[in-house]
Amino acid sequence: MRKSSAVELAILGLLQECPLHGYELRKRLSTLLGALRAISYGALYPALKQLSKAGYISETGNISAPGPALSTKRARITYSLTDSGKQYLADLLADSGPETWDDEGFGVRLAFFSTTESEVRRRILEGRRSRLAERRATLRESVAATRERIDRYTIELQRHGLDGVENELRWIDELIAAESRSNTQVKNLKGIS
Amino acid sequence: MRKSSAVELAILGLLQECPLHGYELRKRLSTLLGALRAISYGALYPALKQLSKAGYISETGNISAPGPALSTKRARITYSLTDSGKQYLADLLADSGPETWDDEGFGVRLAFFSTTESEVRRRILEGRRSRLAERRATLRESVAATRERIDRYTIELQRHGLDGVENELRWIDELIAAESRSNTQVKNLKGIS
DNA sequence: GTTAGCATGTAAGGAGTTACATGATTTT
DNA sequence: AAAATCATGTAACTCCTTACATGCTAAC
Known part of the structure; x- marks a missing residue:
């Protein structure tokens, strides 16, 4: 398979x-x-x-409907x-x-996280997070390495790429935080019952 | 070709x-x-x-160097x-x-804008801008259409996508503004001379 | 001496796009 | 009645990745 x-x-x-x-x-x-x-x-x-x-x-x-057996629509x-x-x-x-x-x-x-176990969700989010962190590190290095270049546009392109990654990292962190919260809630509920 | x-x-x-x-x-x-x-x-x-x-x-x-004819390095x-x-x-x-x-x-x-004529730069930037604006419109629609869904994750995914596009639009606008500024400067210089 | 990085390539195959082909239904 | 959109498909082709094959060079 x-x-x-x-x-x-x-x-x-x-x-x-x-x-x-x-x-x-x-x-x-x-x-x-x-x-x-x-x-x-x-x-x-x-x-x-x-x-x-x-x-x-x-x-x-x-x-579909039990009405006229063969609807006029193309099958x-x-x-x-x-x-x-x-x-x-x-x-x-x-x-x-x-x-x-x-x-x-x-x-x-x-997109289908609703049907995914909470534990798997966490692992996926963490995995994604470290993947992004890696990418951020690489981009930071290359921005630093290109610092002496005078080319405005190359710098802009790299900076924008870095921005995007940092942005996504913040987003992922929010998602992870939300995930922890709902886990805690579940644990609390379990503790109460 | x-x-x-x-x-x-x-x-x-x-x-x-x-x-x-x-x-x-x-x-x-x-x-x-x-x-x-x-x-x-x-x-x-x-x-x-x-x-x-x-x-x-x-x-x-x-x-390369006119030193030892065939360097030891692999060709x-x-x-x-x-x-x-x-x-x-x-x-x-x-x-x-x-x-x-x-x-x-x-x-x-x-990345190679430095070697591109200023007029072409402007057209490319404008083209990119309207392409992004289109994408933003589509995403906004689909976010609105999915509003009634309860699925948190689907919404998050779409919202994040929209954020990214809006972010890039702001960036493009900055680039366009910078482009206009340098054009104006050039015009002023021409006016003076 | 062995690992890591430099350096160049090829063959098989995966994953998808474009363009085409066809026809029904709905809207204007 | 024309145009748009619904609806399903195929064939050719492009582009790229993976895995392999090869061998040098520097560092540890």
């Missing part, structure tokens, strides 16, 4: 909420992941086929998660390895 | 300053473009071969811009079409 791409994970995650057809799926992927990714049909449909072949999702023509293919797919998705979301720390892997997983 | 990728542009831009060999080139690309891109050798060397074949750069074994291949390459680079940098507004295309071009 090859490691699943972020796109597949996103598809499975969306289908977890409700069955959808491809076109709708694509729109939701775009808004869900925002600037992160705008997938094309040439990538989406093959991915759906492949997930279907693997048994993680099932296709059904939309025999839309609605995809839903199978039991096997639910299990697979759960496994993917239970993961907190290196692939969950890069920009895309992290973004997709965060 | 196929349209050149951002990587090729970056290579040409770096070679404009001084001749370099592949290994060094890769390090500089990484620091120059920061988080934007970390190119692998599997991409770099073929790109160099291709640029060489096109006549934009020339390869020379490092027969490093030093690449330098040819006249044709200089022309090509100038053409690429004089461009301000849509390909100069996306994340990567913009980043690379900004």
Whole structure:
């Protein structure tokens, strides 16, 4: 079983909420992941086929309402998660390895954090945090190294990159703090009961 | 002549300053473009071969110092811009079409803004600005549309994405303002003379 | 002497985009 | 009736990553 791409994970995650057809799926992927990714049909449909072949999702023509048997609409293919797919998705979301720390892997997983165990959430957030801290260190070094250069624009570009990383670090810290708070609350509740 | 990728542009831009060999080139690309891109050798060397074949750069074994004829070091291949390459680079940098507004295309071009005409700089900055403004509009919409959702994490992800875009917009505005200032100065100087 | 870094490359393959092809439905 | 948008797909192609292959040089 090859490691699943972020796109597949996103598809499975969306289908977890409700069955959808491809076109709708694509729109939701775009808004869900925002600037992160705008997938094309040439990538989406093959991915759906492949997930279907693997048994993680099932296709059904939309025999939706019990009204007029064959609706006038062109047969839309609605995809839903199978039991096997639910299990697979759960496994993917239970993961907190290196692939969950890069920009895309992290973004997709965060989007489905509600379905992720609190402990795994914490590990993913910490992993992402140290990945970002590393990147910040590298960028600081290179900003320092380029200090003598007179080129305004090179400096601007690097400074902006560093700003972005620092910004994201603050954000992650907030998320981690919020996570701790809700953990404490849970512990308190447990203590009381 | 196929349209050149951002990587090729970056290579040409770096070679404009001084001749370099592949290994060094890769390090500089990484620091120059920061988080934007970390190119692998599997991409770099073929790109160099291709640029060489096109006549934009020339390869020379490092027969550097006039000391001991064959240095002990393994023959490093030093690449330098040819006249044709200089022309090509100038053409690429004089461009301000849509390909100069996306994340990567913009980043690379900004890095070499010092060698870009002030008018082209302005057009690229404006183009980038409106591209970002569009993205902001889309994100705002989707944040608004997702408002009723209770999912904290989906909201956080989208809000963070929006923050990032707004941040970059402010940065671009600063750059544009700085650009206008230096233009005004130039005009004043011209007025005086 | 062995590890780490310098230095150049190739082959296989993954992941996706673009452009095309088709047709239904809704809106103007 | 034209235009937009819904809806599904395929084929060719691009670009890049990973893994491998090779060997030198400096430092410890």
